[in-house]
Amino acid sequence: xxxxxxxxxxxxxxxxxxxxxVFLSEYSKDSxxxxxxxxxxxxxxxxxxIVFGLFGMAMFVNFGPVFAREGIxxxxxxxxxxxxxxxxxxxxxxxxSIPLLINDYYLxxxxxxxxxxxxxxxxxxxxxxxxxxxxxxxxxxxxxGYREGxxxxxxxxxxxxxxxxxxxxxxxxLTSSILGITRVAGETAPIMFTAAFVLxxxxxxxxxxxxxxxxxxxxxLPYHIYVISSKVPQNIFTEKSQYATCFVFLVLVFxxxxxxxxxxxxxRDKIKW
Numbered sequence: 001x002x003x004x005x006x007x008x009x010x011x012x013x014x015x016x017x018x019x020x021x022v023f024l025s026e027y028s029k030d031s032x033x034x035x036x037x038x039x040x041x042x043x044x045x046x047x048x049x050i051v052f053g054l055f056g057m058a059m060f061v062n063f064g065p066v067f068a069r070e071g072i073x074x075x076x077x078x079x080x081x082x083x084x085x086x087x088x089x090x091x092x093x094x095x096x097s098i099p100l101l102i103n104d105y106y107l108x109x110x111x112x113x114x115x116x117x118x119x120x121x122x123x124x125x126x127x128x129x130x131x132x133x134x135x136x137x138x139x140x141x142x143x144x145g146y147r148e149g150x151x152x153x154x155x156x157x158x159x160x161x162x163x164x165x166x167x168x169x170x171x172x173x174l175t176s177s178i179l180g181i182t183r184v185a186g187e188t189a190p191i192m193f194t195a196a197f198v199l200x201x202x203x204x205x206x207x208x209x210x211x212x213x214x215x216x217x218x219x220x221l222p223y224h225i226y227v228i229s230s231k232v233p234q235n236i237f238t239e240k241s242q243y244a245t246c247f248v249f250l251v252l253v254f255x256x257x258x259x260x261x262x263x264x265x266x267x268r269d270k271i272k273w
Contacts, residue, residue: 001220005123005184009184010184020132021135024037025139042133056118056122056194060117062111066107112215116217117214130180138171146160149164150163168271177260178257181256191222191223195217195220198224
């Protein structure tokens with residue numbers, strides 16, 4: 001569960017972070033709006049993890065959008081906006097759906113529940129400021145002559161960024177991913193609201209479909225350490241379990257960090273300035 005949370009959240013964070021950094025570094029102009037965005041990114045880096053956990057619970061667990069086709073009741077339109085509840089008004093689990101006019105599909109704001117998907121997005125948003133800042137600095141460190149030479153040979157701006165800028169900035173971007181991995185793997189507050197279960201009887205891959213895989217909750221080492229340390233009666237067994245869990249957790253973080261460092265070294269060896 002911990003490995004899946006780290007891999008999924010870092011994949012989302014790296015994609016969004018690199019795209020955002022490319023826009024801020026290569027396409028945006030120095031304006032009050034862009035300066036405000038950069039200030040917001042810096043401020044988000046200092047927000048406590050518990051705040052991201054509550055945000056993820058509200059945004060993804062309770063109101064995450066999903067495409068639905070069944071269970072839509074033909075009831076009166078609410079507030080004239082075309083919003084209809086999926087269940088009767090008396091139901092405590094009533095939620096709103098937006099008709100898409102595509103094969104009777106609806107965009108239902110029914111939430112993703114406690115699931116891997118909710119944990120992935122919550123953790124990725126938590127480390128996104130770090131990755132955006134480090135990636136933007138790495139992109140700015142690439143010499144301007146690389147861009148000018150590519151443009152002078154007839155390449156478009158996107159071709160220049162894709163072939164002459166981003167590859168040379170990847171080592172610095174991977175440095176930010178190392179920082180992100182260590183923070184994502186060790187967080188307890190965000191996953192206890194969005195992705196972690198105290199106990200599950202089956203492994204995460206023991207499911208039939210991809211949807212079941214993404215929308216299932218998992219056990220995670222940080223939350224497990226928290227539970228056996230503070231929520232169960234303490235005895236000799238729980239003491240050994242705490243130390244064993246911490247050891248496995250440290251080994252897992254070491255493996256992820258080592259892979260990132262080796263990949264960064266390999267990319268640096270390929271780059272000739």
